[in-house]
Amino acid sequence: MTTVLVLAGLLALLFAGVPIAFALGGLGMAMLVLGGFSPLMVPQGLYSTLDNFVLLAVPLFLLMSNILLKGGVGRDLFAAVQSWVGHWPGGLAVATIFSCGIFAAISGSSVATAATIGTVAIPEMEQRGYARRFILGLLAAGGTLGILIPPSIPMIVYGVITEESIIDLFLAGIGPGLLLIALFVVFAVGRARFSRDYTPMPRAGWAERRHATSRAVPTFLLATLIVGGLYAGAFTPTEAAAVGFGGALILTGAILRTLTVAKLREAVMDSMRTTVTILLILAGAKVFGKAITLYRIPQDISAAIVATFDTVGPFLLAVGAVLLLMGLVLEALSMLLIMVPVLSPSLGVLGIDPIWFGILFVILIECALITPPVGLNLYVVQAVGRARMAEVASGVWPFILMMLATVFAIYFLPDIALFVPFGM
């Protein structure tokens, strides 16, 4: 009963337009006061959330990707990949997918990935006669690679809430990320083979390839350094982010010489805004999390789950259904912060690997990011491509199906995710 009331209250606050951080924090505060608990827990929760070294990876990864963005790295990356695969059937689409995949390795956000690659790729593909619906769907879906391939802000948040290793989560995202890239590429090439609505690109010459590639190589090396350093255990995620930040400054400031003081200032301000938005939500969720734990809501839900589901499969199906439903109205971070604390007690009881679950969760969140009517990537692609929401929405469904197929593949073959961090 309490659970239903709390959920109704939360939805009411969210739909009334209260910023998510304060809907969570405010409801948590009200519950603490009504339940006769000390309101001192509010500032304590706010303080302890941010007194956390691991979370510093969020601002630092954002700084890194924003500096690279302002330095025009997205354009270089796309040009380089295009010079290699542009002449394939559906070559520009393939180049877009690969660029999203590579950019994902320097950015922890799907919105930034979709916006960066979209700005360059959408006009090019339109010129070559690709169908608009396909272009927009492709970008919205390609952007979601940003949070599956490390680094990933939702995975940092998931790791902080569940106290799981963020490095393991990062590494477990690589396999599924590559699988999705492969599926998208097969789809793009197959589609181009059976369609007459685009003109193939001429094959790029070696001089062009060499020139385009040489500008993209430093970015590629930086991405390799970060992922490799995490894999080898040389850095913690926060340190990897700081190294990436330093690398981004050197790369755009000294090597490519594209970063100006004004652009750096923009990058620093943008990173601050996103960081503060995310971390405030996290702090609000902490207060909410304390309150629901004192009301024993996660424990009750966990008991109900264990009583209902005795096997993992139906449980995951139910979680997936709930997430897709929530994704119709909520955005990714709030879904994660509301669902994970409630679900994580059940994981242990059902014997579910939290890293594996985290990856499935992130892919389902990705689906939510591109299911209409609410989906951040939809908004971004809509804005970048100057399109109507209906166009974007009709273009994304094949990609949603491919993502759901990936979820099933990882369910039946957990090693797709777990092989990289843990081996066979």
Added chain:
Amino acid sequence: MLRVIDRIGDALAALAAWMFFAVGAMILWEVIARYLFNAPTVWAEEMSRFFQIWAVYIAAASLLRDGGLIRIGLVVDRLGAAARRAAELFALACIALFCAVAVWYGAEIAWDSLVTGRMSGTMLNVPHWMTEIAVPLGFLILLLQALVQMIRVLAGEPMRDAGDPRRLEG
């Protein structure tokens, strides 16, 4: 008068932005010091956590004003003008109430640490109140900004869509 609060908020947000930049420099230095000079610092880890606490809370006010805090516009953006103003006032009132609690009890915690002389007991052994005070101070500025925004809504200034997707992350 209202502008003064705006300016303070914006100045603090700019300060916060460069504090995150400084955090990047500190941790980068820590990595270099450890791997290249084999001499890790004692201060980088702790200082950067303190910077994070301060930076996030002092920047909140500026984000409230420029619509940077994520909210769900699905319902409110479709309301008529009067209902929208009411929703906006309600949202701001919720924020203000939350801030008031955070300021009051946050100050109590910091004050308690100050009079009892509690130290962090870490490498740097800083007095606890120096970081704890960030919570009540940050939320005090946010409280003032929320009140300013309420005055603006009541005075009939135009509002932006809640579903404005700028800078959202996921």
